[in-house]
Amino acid sequence: MKKTELLNDLFSFENKVIIITGGAGAIGSALAELLGNLGANVVITDINQERVNKVASEIQKATGKETLGLVADSTDENQMKELVDKVVAKFGKISGLVNNVGWGAATPIWGSDTEKMVNSYKLNTLSAYNLTKFCMPYLEKEENASVIFSNSRVGNTPSPEFIEYSTAKAALLNMAKSMAVISGPKVRFNTVIIGSVDNGESTLDAGFTMEMLQKINDSIVMKRRGFPADIAHGIMFLMSKAASWVTGVDLTLDGGGRYESKMPKKED
């Protein structure tokens, strides 16, 4: 096989239909555009009709691939069922799913309550469980089908500032691995642990100030927060044919992490 042919083959998403929840956000739309450019028909979901329509039409324009924007509330089980029906009615199949929806605000560790904790679990964990379950009959029919779970550094490190979000994400991490061990060889399940990414508005909504963000940039090994494309690239690799023997892993995309040492660094 010739050079470019081999690489094109490994990373082709021609004839694939990929659902990305929260696909109108920064990371979701970067991924949708990347997969569209690699040949996929992408379905993005969002809770806001206007936003999802706008982003879907932008992606369709940029990639030349038919792109569907659907309003769906990931915390509503029936809407997740309907979403699957709509995608199958439109494209006839589902080749991949990216459970990208998720969010959590900073909360003092003893400042949460049953309702907030359960709501976080519904949004970050149950949403992915339900949609994955409804997609499974279709995924099982497709070659190299895979499911990606967007996770966060809060999901595998102590995160007292984000007690609702972090516990729900920790549950999601374990869930992905459980699905992986039982569902091979038909469907692969992998997680990306996402470090500090410039998500635009939603980062500021989560309680970060510009000063805090600058501090984070300085503390990261690669000296910058991630771009949405950095995350899209990692997810695309895990979904590609190049990773067809990869399942049950969690790949951390975090710019090498943050310096933890308080000791002064000797310069070379």
Place this chain on the structure above:
Amino acid sequence: MSLTNLFDLKNKVAIVTGGGNGIGKASALILAQAGAAVAVSDLKLSDAEEVAEEIKKGGGKAIAVECNVTDDDHLVNLVERTVKELGGVHILINNAGGGGGGRESPFKIDVKRFAWVFELNLFSAWRLSQLCAPHMKDGGYGSIVNITSMGSINKSPNMSAYAGSKAALNHMSANLAYDYGPFGIRVNCVGPGATKTAALASVLTPEIEEKMLAGTPIKRLGEVEDISGAVLYFAAPISEWVSGQVLFVNGGGVQTLD
């Protein structure tokens, strides 16, 4: 970064140790297909030459270098020749390794043998990183990929030397990622599960394979291309914000010879 640049290794130079066969060969070939000039090094020069020849036949650029990675003079020579003949070093694939087949009881294992396993799997990767990093820094691009093993996290009988050296390789890589990161050099590991190489074929029986597959969600053993795909991911600009990671490519399972 445009789509076509994600895997573009044109004007990049890669060193692959143990590049004459198996995972090393597949890695050398895919890096060359992405456009890199490759220094293929191997204990056996003729094996390295065959791979370099294959790369050149496909229109790529390559040299073959004989290299015993436990000999410091060889490592210095490998980097010097690469810089001289290919113009720099941007990518280092520390693939050479071994010593996992010995299965020495910890009651009996010879001190020299234990030290040799660490020299082969750990010291060589550290030293080559040290030799290459200044060139990566000067060249404005650096990615080091260390081939580790499921042995680095598995517990198996009579594997303390090999498993210990590979676990050390994982953690050394994470620490080097911190040290080299600010200079634009990334350090990651790929951890293959049981992969169909000559090394595996020498110990694989149908019974062992059946047991391995029972513990593997994706019901097949690895092909060398499964591993080289992950090597390409870490070597190429597509992973420019990823460092300090270990990616296990193992079909979701654990395959042991026990």
